[in-house]
Amino acid sequence: MCAPKLHVDSKGNKKMTKETWGRVCNELLKTVGKSNYTTWIAPLRMIDMAEGIAAFEAPTKFMRDWVSRNFGEAILRELRNDGHVVERIEFRVPELRPIPANEVSRPVAAPAPAAPKARSDEDLPGAPLDARFTFDSFVVGKPNELAHAAARRVAEGGPVTFNPLFLYGGVGLGKTHLMHAIAHELQIRRPEARVRYLSAEQFMYRFVQALRERQIMDFKEMFRSVDVLMVDDVQFIAGKDSTQEEFFHTFNALVDQGKQIIISADRAPGEIKDLEERIKSRLQCGLVVDLHPTDYELRLGILQTKTEAYRAQYPGLTMADGVLEFLAHRITTNVRVLEGALTRLFAFASLVGKEISLDLAQECLTDILRASDRKVTIEEIQRKVAEHYNVRLSDMIGPKRVRTIARPRQVAMYLSKQLTTRSLPEIGRRFGGRDHTTIMHGIRKIEELMGSDRQIAEDIDLLRRLLES
Numbered sequence: 531m532c533a534p535k536l537h538v539d540s541k542g543n544k545k546m547t548k549e550t551w552g553r554v555c556n557e558l559l560k561t562v563g564k565s566n567y568t569t570w571i572a573p574l575r576m577i578d579m580a581e582g583i584a585a586f587e588a589p590t591k592f593m594r595d596w597v598s599r600n601f602g603e604a605i606l607r608e609l610r611n612d613g614h615v616v617e618r619i620e621f622r623v624p625e626l627r628p629i630p631a632n633e634v635s636r637p638v639a640a641p642a643p644a645a646p647k648a649r650s651d652e653d654l655p656g657a658p659l660d661a662r663f664t665f666d667s668f669v670v671g672k673p674n675e676l677a678h679a680a681a682r683r684v685a686e687g688g689p690v691t692f693n694p695l696f697l698y699g700g701v702g703l704g705k706t707h708l709m710h711a712i713a714h715e716l717q718i719r720r721p722e723a724r725v726r727y728l729s730a731e732q733f734m735y736r737f738v739q740a741l742r743e744r745q746i747m748d749f750k751e752m753f754r755s756v757d758v759l760m761v762d763d764v765q766f767i768a769g770k771d772s773t774q775e776e777f778f779h780t781f782n783a784l785v786d787q788g789k790q791i792i793i794s795a796d797r798a799p800g801e802i803k804d805l806e807e808r809i810k811s812r813l814q815c816g817l818v819v820d821l822h823p824t825d826y827e828l829r830l831g832i833l834q835t836k837t838e839a840y841r842a843q844y845p846g847l848t849m850a851d852g853v854l855e856f857l858a859h860r861i862t863t864n865v866r867v868l869e870g871a872l873t874r875l876f877a878f879a880s881l882v883g884k885e886i887s888l889d890l891a892q893e894c895l896t897d898i899l900r901a902s903d904r905k906v907t908i909e910e911i912q913r914k915v916a917e918h919y920n921v922r923l924s925d926m927i928g929p930k931r932v933r934t935i936a937r938p939r940q941v942a943m944y945l946s947k948q949l950t951t952r953s954l955p956e957i958g959r960r961f962g963g964r965d966h967t968t969i970m971h972g973i974r975k976i977e978e979l980m981g982s983d984r985q986i987a988e989d990i991d992l993l994r995r996l997l998e999s
């Protein structure tokens with residue numbers, strides 16, 4: 531930790547105090563970045579500063595070598611910048627002794643055994659699985675059908691055909707659910723297989739813990755002896771050099787042995803910033819599939835499935851028609867938010883003893899509905915409408931008055947008023963500087979036509995759904 535012992539140089543050089551070392555640490559944090567700082571610098575202990583030599587203690591030999599090689603220069607520079615006369619730095623390791631808890635720099639799940647012992651299944655790495663995340667409870671729709679099919683294939687446990695399976699997609703779209711579903715299924719189909727699931731963050735903590743406790747060989751052996759390894763949210767290791775290094779070797783060792791690896795991330799391998807190139811290319815070697823943002827039908831399907839479960843839990847509650855459709859339409863962010871809204875709705879309705887109606891939904895979900903309001907822009911509306919009617923985008927703002935162009939333009943004006951919070955003069959400006967009365971006229975025209983022209987009404991409905999999904 532950054533806690534120096536105080537020493538005075540016999541040559542009268544500047545004294546190292548807690549404050550000055552604190553300042554040096556602050557500068558180092560800026561130059562090496564938070565994760566490097568926490569992993570490598572914070573565990574250092576300044577033990578001496580005399581005769582131009584700054585001596586530090588690192589918890590392990592590995593850390594000593596790593597810090598010396600990678601951060602020695604930076605530490606030297608910052609000490610000098612702080613006004614200390616330092617010729618060189620020495621890194622030492624303590625005599626073999628248990629490391630006191632206050633030198634542990636990172637939270638860890640549970641202390642590893644101090645001495646190596648015979649390995650049982652308990653020693654294998656892994657995080658608990660959520661019993662609810664099965665294939666049965668996973669609702670399949672267009673946006674996730676490929677990811678689902680790939681997950682199913684891997685879960686069959688046949689010969690490894692693609693390695694790794696790389697699943698990616700935005701927050702709350704079902705990556706973890708699918709990984710747990712694979713693990714559950716494999717436990718049934720291949721009970722003898724060592725299937726291990728953990729997040730990349732847990733992988734790192736275990737790695738750091740192994741370093742600290744000098745059990746790196748055990749760590750390596752543990753991870754290399756699984757049959758199926760699943761690592762969730764792999765983007766977490768980006769920028770964490772030594773964890774990446776270890777992950778890379780684990781990955782290679784397992785692939786070489788023909789063991790299945792399943793990885794998830796919030797984006798495609800090539801797009802993960804600060805992930806080593808060699809890891810990116812390894813991750814791209816198998817099958818890379820993405821979970822697309824949900825569409826209206828999938829959201830409705832998920833809501834219907836979850837509602838079935840709630841009906842059993844709250845047998846007395848009734849739900850008015852249109853509530854699920856309203857939620858699927860309005861909450862487009864992610865499935866987790868959708869689920870949260872439904873849970874709250876059932877709990878609220880049961881508390882107040884009322885039917886779940888649209889009014890009740892609006893009342894109890896105001897914050898979620900407001901946060902989920904997608905900000906559609908006028909430009910997006912113009913683009914979508916132009917595509918739909920096969921006219922040029924420039925015609926949306928141009929002067930042409932022929933009906934084949936004027937009508938789509940009015941549709942875009944109408945949707946701009948409906949789907950954005952822009953005022954009529956603002957909308958007018960975006961439509962080539964038209965007056966607000968022209969916009970008003972366009973909107974009225976469309977409102978009128980929607981009552982008499984089914985085609986226009988359908989077009990509007992479709993465009994609205996496209997823009998809001």
Ligand SMILES: Nc1ncnc2c1ncn2[C@@H]1O[C@H](COP(=O)(O)OP(=O)(O)OP(=O)(O)O)[C@@H](O)[C@H]1O
Pocket residue numbers: 663667668669670674699700701702703704705706707708763796832865866869
């Ligand atoms: N297609 C689906 N069918 C049923 N439930 C789903 C589906 N997709 C997501 N969910 C549910 O949504 C919630 C969030 O899903 P999950 O945790 O798998 O998302 P994630 O993609 O791993 O998100 P994150 O990026 O935050 O880790 C879970 O409760 C999950 O069961």
